[in-house]
Amino acid sequence: MKNKVLVVGAGFAGSIHARELAENGYNVTLIDKRDHIAGNCYDFIDRETSVRIHRYGPHLFHTSNGTVFEYLSKFTKWTKYEHRVVVKINKNKLVPLPININTINDIFNQTFKNEEDVRAFLDKLIIRKKNIMNAEDWLYSKIGKELTDIFYRPYTKKMWGLDLKEVSHAIVKRIKFSFSNEDRYFPNDTIQYLPTNGYTCLFENLLDHENIDIKLSQNFDKSMINEFDFCFNSMPIDEYYDFRYGHLPYRSIKFVHSTETRDSSNGHVVINYSDQSRYTRETWWHNLPKHAEKNNSLYIKTKEIPCDYSENNLERYYPVKTHDDRYGKTYNEYKNINENQIQFIGRCGTYQYLDMHQVVNQSLINIKKWIKSNE
Ligand SMILES: Cc1cc2nc3c(=O)[nH]c(=O)nc-3n(C[C@H](O)[C@H](O)[C@H](O)COP(=O)(O)OP(=O)(O)OC[C@H]3O[C@@H](n4cnc5c(N)ncnc54)[C@H](O)[C@@H]3O)c2cc1C
Structure with missing residues (x-):
C-alpha cells in the first residue's frame, strides 16, 4: 500500500x-x-411526492469535453436533456432566455424572421465601448440599455447584491445570446445529459x-x-x-420548497424572474426527465432567494x-x-x-x- x-x-x-x-x-x-x-450535486427522492430534487439547486450537466464525459460514463448511464429557460417579464408573459429572436420580437413588438434583421435592429440600440470595464459595459455593447435593464439589472442586483457596474463582465459573459430561434441554455455544448439514476448514484459508484x-x-x-x-x-x-x-465572500441561495397539487409550470423546468421581487427563479422538478413518475399528482416547486453566505449558515455557492x-x-x-x-x-x-x-x-x-x- x-x-x-x-x-x-x-x-x-x-x-x-x-x-x-x-x-x-x-x-x-x-x-x-x-x-x-456528492457535495452541491446531491440529489434525492422526496418521500411525500416521489419526485427527485437536487438539494442545492438544479444541476444540468453540459460540456464539450469528451474526456470528461467518457470518464463519468464509467459511473453512470445518461438521459438526454437539453436545458431551456424562460423569463417571466410580467404577470403572464414568459419569454426565452438567453435572449433570442423571439425574445426580441416579444419585447419590441416586432416580427423579425432572420438573424440579419435582428442584428441590424440591435446595431442601433447597442452602446459601443472601447474599454469594457464591467458587466454593464459588456451588456450595453452587445444588446443595448433596454434589454440590459429588463433582463440583467434587477436580476444581477438580487443575485450578486451588486450593481451591474460593480460586477465583472466575466459573470454575464457566461450567458450566450442568439439572434436565431436557438433556445437552448447551453447552445455551445455538444454533450448535454442528466445521470439517469441521479447524481448521488453517480457518486456512490465513483x-x-x-x-x-x-x-x-x-x-x-x-x-x-x-x-x-x-x-x-x-x-x-x-x-x-x-x-x-x-x-x-460568496453568494448563497435559500431554497423555498412547496408541494403543489396543481401543475402551473406550463411544461417549463426553470422560470426566471428578472423583476424586482426577491426571487430569482423557480424550478419544477417533475419536468426533468426521470425525476417523477408519469402519473404523479403532487409536484414540487422550488423558489430561490439569493443572499450573502453569512445569512445562510455559511453555505458558500458563488465566489x-x-x-x-x-x-x-x-x-x-x-x-x-x-x-x-x-x-x-x-x-x-x-x-x-x-x-x-x-x-x-x-x-x-x-x-x-x-x-x-x-x-
Ligand atoms: C445553486 C447551484 C447550481 C449549480 N448548477 C450547476 C449546473 O447546472 N451545471 C453545472 O455544471 N454546475 C452547476 N453548479 C456547480 C457545481 O455545483 C460545482 O461545479 C461542483 O459542485 C463543485 O464541486 P466541488 O467539489 O468543488 O464543491 P462542492 O460540491 O461544494 O463540494 C465541496 C464539499 O466540501 C465539503 N466541505 C467544505 N468544508 C469542509 C470542512 N471544513 N470539512 C469537511 N468537509 C468540508 C462540503 O460540505 C462539500 O460537500 C451549481 C452550483 C450551485 C451552487
Whole structure:
C-alpha cells in the first residue's frame, strides 16, 4: 500500500481525487462535514411526492469535453436533456432566455424572421465601448440599455447584491445570446445529459472502491493532517487560514420548497424572474426527465432567494467576482502561502466559479500530474 492521503470534501473535486488515488494504490480517507456525499450535486427522492430534487439547486450537466464525459460514463448511464429557460417579464408573459429572436420580437413588438434583421435592429440600440470595464459595459455593447435593464439589472442586483457596474463582465459573459430561434441554455455544448439514476448514484459508484474510506458528518481539523502523508482539501481556503488576509465572500441561495397539487409550470423546468421581487427563479422538478413518475399528482416547486453566505449558515455557492477583482487579489495572498503537505482543490479551495465538467476536468489533470510526480 502506498501513502495515506486525506481528501476533504466529497463533491466532484474531492471524489475524483479520491477515486484516482485509490485506483493507483493509495489509501484514501475521504471526509465531508455534511451527512451525505456528492457535495452541491446531491440529489434525492422526496418521500411525500416521489419526485427527485437536487438539494442545492438544479444541476444540468453540459460540456464539450469528451474526456470528461467518457470518464463519468464509467459511473453512470445518461438521459438526454437539453436545458431551456424562460423569463417571466410580467404577470403572464414568459419569454426565452438567453435572449433570442423571439425574445426580441416579444419585447419590441416586432416580427423579425432572420438573424440579419435582428442584428441590424440591435446595431442601433447597442452602446459601443472601447474599454469594457464591467458587466454593464459588456451588456450595453452587445444588446443595448433596454434589454440590459429588463433582463440583467434587477436580476444581477438580487443575485450578486451588486450593481451591474460593480460586477465583472466575466459573470454575464457566461450567458450566450442568439439572434436565431436557438433556445437552448447551453447552445455551445455538444454533450448535454442528466445521470439517469441521479447524481448521488453517480457518486456512490465513483466512490465504491476498497481503498476509499468515507467518513461523513466529519469536520476537517488541522490536527488530522499529521496522520496522513498528504491532504487534498476542498474546504474554503480563507477558513483554513483563519481568515488572516480577510474573508472571501460568496453568494448563497435559500431554497423555498412547496408541494403543489396543481401543475402551473406550463411544461417549463426553470422560470426566471428578472423583476424586482426577491426571487430569482423557480424550478419544477417533475419536468426533468426521470425525476417523477408519469402519473404523479403532487409536484414540487422550488423558489430561490439569493443572499450573502453569512445569512445562510455559511453555505458558500458563488465566489463574488467584482469588476476590480479585489477578492481575486485576496485569494492570491492565500494561494501564495507555501505548503508541502496540502493542496487546495475545487470551487471553494481555489475560489473559482466552476461548472461540474470544469471541476472534473481540473481534478483529473491535477491528480494525474500529482500521482506521476509522486512515483
Ligand atoms: C445553486 C447551484 C447550481 C449549480 N448548477 C450547476 C449546473 O447546472 N451545471 C453545472 O455544471 N454546475 C452547476 N453548479 C456547480 C457545481 O455545483 C460545482 O461545479 C461542483 O459542485 C463543485 O464541486 P466541488 O467539489 O468543488 O464543491 P462542492 O460540491 O461544494 O463540494 C465541496 C464539499 O466540501 C465539503 N466541505 C467544505 N468544508 C469542509 C470542512 N471544513 N470539512 C469537511 N468537509 C468540508 C462540503 O460540505 C462539500 O460537500 C451549481 C452550483 C450551485 C451552487
